[in-house]
Amino acid sequence: MIQLADVSYAYPDSGRFVLEHVDLRIEPGTITGVVGASGAGKTTLAKILSGFIPHVDGGQLSGSVVIGGRDLSGLPLAACVSQVGLVIQNPFNQISGARYTVRGELAFGMENLGTPRDEMANRVAEVAGLLRITDLLDRSPYELSGGQQQLVAIASMLVLRTPVLVMDEPTSQLDPAGTRMVFGVLSRLRGTGTTIVVFEHKPELLHAHADRLHVLAGRRIAASGSPGEILSDPRTDQWGVSATRYTRAARLAREQGLVPAEAPLPVSFEQAAAFFGWSARTRPPSPEDAR
Amino acid sequence: MSIAIEFIDLHFRYPGGVEAVRGVSLTVSAGERVAIVGENGAGKTTLVRHLNGILRPTSGTVLVGGASTRDRSIAQLAAQVGYVFQNPDEQLFASTIGADVEFGPRNLGCTPSEAAARAASALATVQLQDQAGLHPHHLSPSERKRVALAGVLAMQTPVVVLDEPTTGQDARGVEIVAGVVDSIAAQGRTVVAITHDMDFCAEHFDRVVVMADGLVQADGDTRAVFDQVGTLERAAVEPPQLLRLAAHLGWHARPLTPAEFVDASTREPRDPGTRVD
Secondary structure: OEEEEEEEEEOOOOOOEEEEEEEEEEOOOOEEEEEOOOOOOHHHHHHHHOOHHHHOOOOEEEEEEEEOOEEHHHOOHHHHHHHEEEEOOOHHHHOOOOOOOHHHHHHHHHHHHOOOHHHHHHHHHHHHHHOOOHHHOOOOHHHOOHHHHHHHHHHHHHOOOOOEEEEEOOOOOOOHHHHHHHHHHHHHHHHOOOEEEEEOOOHHHHHHHOOEEEEEEOOEEEEEEOHHHHHOOOOHHHHOOOOOHHHHHHHHHHHOOOOOOOOOOOOOHHHHHHHHOHHHHOOOOOHHHHO | OOOOEEEEEEEEEOOOOOEEEEEEEEEEOOOOEEEEEOOOOOOHHHHHOOOOOOOOOOEEEEEEOOEEHHHOOHHHHHOOEEEEOOOHHHOOOOOOHHHHHHHHHHHOOOOHHHHHHHHHHHHHHOOOHHHOOOOHHHOOHHHHHHHHHHHHHHHOOOEEEEEOOOOOOOHHHHHHHHHHHHHHHHOOOEEEEEOOOHHHHHHHOOEEEEEEOOEEEEEEEHHHHOOOHHHHHHOOOOOOHHHHHHHHOOOOOOOOOHHHHHHHHOOOOOOHHHOOO
């Protein structure tokens, strides 16, 4: 379990708090989405969850960050890294530059953790297969497209098999098929007990894959709930969170008095089909439709 | 200041041997707004990189404003084609955001005061006016993308090329980018955008070009192209959310926006066969 209690943080020499009094509880073996406007502190929270704050970035951190029963601030960075894998927002910066091939890049983290050589080769092959980058293994990490680099950055964390994965916009460079593939892999990892925290804007994906969403706004957690609850909340605009077109169209229909005001708003395609096809069933949408 | 662009049987082969564009012919009229869609590796970026001369045809011709790009330098083309790269870090280089945005117009021969005025106006359009004095690295990647967009706006080129303009943008960022596209088009300038965001595409572009395997697979009016389900599937392009929903509900209407969708919902017959459990 991950537990943040009363966490506040200011970057070095800024004196300005980017997060204030954040409380957050994340259950093991789940996919948790964190949503919010750019600048709301998502990247900062990702770094706190992985120990890069305060170990690398410094700054003023208060409160407690407990992962697997241990407070990260009391652990050396090496111990944090073996607990939590962080996929950073810009994949280009994730590449260490210490190795000449993608294969070497993927093995680099394991070398530092002392993983046996045979085991390293097995894990590289397995993860490359999962993310469909096997044909890139002998290429230079610097010759790849943005999308390919992003898959390599994700793979470089998956091979470490950390119990927790924190991913800051892991699909920003990918096309829809690549994005779906990555979320499919994350769902499989959840099935084997990995705890995944993903900072992501795409509402359809979050609804399909996340167990719970937290909204970061005004330097704190403004709301928490199921993806259905959060993404259909009337405050999404105010939070800077994208709603699906299904939700937007349904809101408009409600504003125009075409559906009962209490009808729960759809988030997914299936819910929207039920919502907008409702008169065919001679009854308005019921709360069960939003499940 | 409105000009057309034309690709005539364009082929492009990278030095490594990959033929990324394999015979594309495409005309974009002055003032049109065209979205190019297709999966990673379809040849979209390779195609549009010919518009500002970063890439030169292996064979075939590219015309910008009626003249071949072959005889013109990147600097000459920069006065006609503004290009916002997919990765903003490939184009931001100055030590402040304001200086970065001023660079383009100054390079085109604007006086310092004219360049400063254009930069201020462009930064206001992308809602980064308060950040003009900061170093670009103080901004998030999505904000840096908007700085790059401002840099191109300030050049006031007749053609604007946007490579994945909404990537990484939050809800407000997407709205800002959409506003920029609408205003550029309203000035009669030509907009060519590469995007994976089909909902954004449906709401802000008149014409869609679908690419796969270095070739154009479909081209036409946005509504008509998104109706070619088989072609889209082969190109790994998923139609926009509301078009998929309307088709599923058995509607005749092909709504592109939430407003069109709700309007259609009051007129369409309800088909009992559409029930979804």
